[in-house]
Amino acid sequence: MTNRDQRLPKEVFQIDSRVKTGWFSDEYLNNTARILSALAKENYKFGDNKSDLLDVDITEVKNGNLELEMQFFTRRKPFSVVVGVDEALAILEEGTGYFDENGNFVNTYKNLEVEAVRDGSMVDYDGNPLNVKPVLKIRGRYRNFAHLETVLLGVLSEPTRIATNVYSTLVASEGKDLLFFPARFAHYKMQGIHGYAHKIAVETYNKMHKKELPAFVSTHEQGSWWGGRGGGTVAHATIASFLGNTPETMMQFARIMPVETPRIALVDFHNDCVGETLKVMAKMFEKYWEAYEKGDTKEADKYKLYGVRPDTSGNMIDKCIEEPHTDDDFGVNPKLVWRLRKAIDNGYMDWENNFTCNDIMSKKKEVAKKWCEDIKIIVTGGFDVEKIKRFEKFKVPVDVYGVGSSLLKNDKKTNNDYTADVVRVKIHNKWYNLSKKGRKPCDNKELERVN
Incomplete structure (x- = not known):
């Protein structure tokens, strides 16, 4: 602090x-x-x-x-x-x-x-x-x-503009975690003061609303004034480096990266957030269970999926949204997030053929159910105060908002x-x-x- x-x-x-x-x-x-x-x-x-x-x-x-x-x-x-x-x-x-x-x-x-x-x-x-x-x-x-x-x-x-924008965004999100993602929208020499403004806004929000939210920044420079460090997971380019194979991308990320780095899967590469998520979940859980069953919790933790991040472009409609389409179906929207949450929570049910009636398999089912339900949804892509307010009004099951350019803007x-x-x-x-x-x-x- x-x-x-x-x-x-x-x-x-x-x-x-x-x-x-x-x-x-x-x-x-x-x-x-x-x-x-x-x-x-x-x-x-x-x-x-x-x-x-x-x-x-x-x-x-x-x-x-x-x-x-x-x-x-x-x-x-x-x-x-x-x-x-x-x-x-x-x-x-x-x-x-x-x-x-x-x-x-x-x-x-x-x-x-x-x-x-x-x-x-x-x-x-x-x-x-x-x-x-x-x-x-x-x-x-x-x-x-x-x-x-x-x-x-x-x-x-x-x-002051940045801090006030961050504070207003936190109020709109009703106190959910906020990822500070505007680095690519400003000159790199501004990152230090921008990150500091974000930090102060989070502290002020916590003080005013009796919360304990952390300050998340994406570059080390954004945290340089207060001793923070940048955090992040994978980019679309990471998936492209694995020839479009998102599950394999996440498996290698989980194997190589320190366990302190949250495993967050970017799931819109093929414009099929639900399908991509389920594939990642199935592959990561099997590795998780393999280590868990052996009692190797350190290894198991590497394959605990912290969250998934839909980042659907504003000119795209995700595969899971059926026709007829409306203007509200483009990009990351409430309908997409609700479908994603349901698919995540029920993901283990697709693995039923792996659960037999013996005690070990019953335990596996129990573990799988919790493993799925613990997965968070982190949304990014065009979020600002008004869009977040709309999501919160309809209680869309978002856990974390990633916000970029709107935090820099002059209203x-x-x-x-x-x-x-x-x-x-x-x-x-x-x-x-x-x-x-x-x-x-x-x-x-x-x-x-x-x-």
Whole structure:
């Protein structure tokens, strides 16, 4: 488990040294820093120019060294699972400051006042920007951190979107295990933060719903930030490597792979999930029973089929679904899963000719029945929140959902952006409210002072 009482160490993020130069920042923010730096060198004073601060003496204000308060908040309705705060803090610590005349970077992070929530915090948003819960507040000389705004918004927006999508998917699945499969849909350099966002979302879901779900990722990089490891079984290419023979594929997988790796058969290679499943089951159980009967439980465990995975393409209708067909019969659908569950549970009945009336064969039948009933169904292929909700509504016997691209997506109806606004300025050692129209200083009781 990730210890949420501690921030992730800065080294985890491998922060690019160019961050402090403004290389990754919107240029208008770099321009702001340049202008303010130039004014500071000139000892520029605001003088008698008109300001929004009525009844405040601003004539001696040195704008180049002005201290501002900036608040960062998410605009996703109705809530967000916040992730990216630890990285944002690391970037502030590494990148706050300026380059002196000799080109040396002078770090001024220690002069900031920073408040932040913890990764995994949930913040709600009702659509009113005057009623927000900031996840990060920064007070300090603006020209020293202006160049970081773009980067800070990005490291908050991306993982928060992923985490909130994962959390919503877990809610839709009513707490069933979720396999995190979006690695192939994003640049590989994003895997670390994506996997971490998934982990935090699972932890948040467990906390909110009193569950103990594990976080499953498919690549080692996805688990790199928190010590997780990628897991997986077989691909269609694996079966092709065995010339389309799925049962033999699984037999060799079971023989060679460590027993800790779940034996999950991919069963849609021939668009016959039920038929393929029964063939795999028959072959694996015979090997299982052979070892079981000898008392070799270690060997038997190699041939215990953990689950089957239908991954039928959205343009295909599985062989087990009879005509006339409807649009609901394509891909992995409720009808297919119900038929698959029934076939799995009753699979041992097809082996009746192997069960005679003696005690040993009666035991074999008992063992076979449980072996079959323990097999789980893991579904993949185009699953998102709406599809999962539909499956759960009709109590389709799915044990595990594998979800990919939908966990990365921006919902067209949802704004996943973060916004950063200046909401206060410091004049003569006193803070005054100052922001653009439609914004104001807001608070969040979960904000903590960061040392």
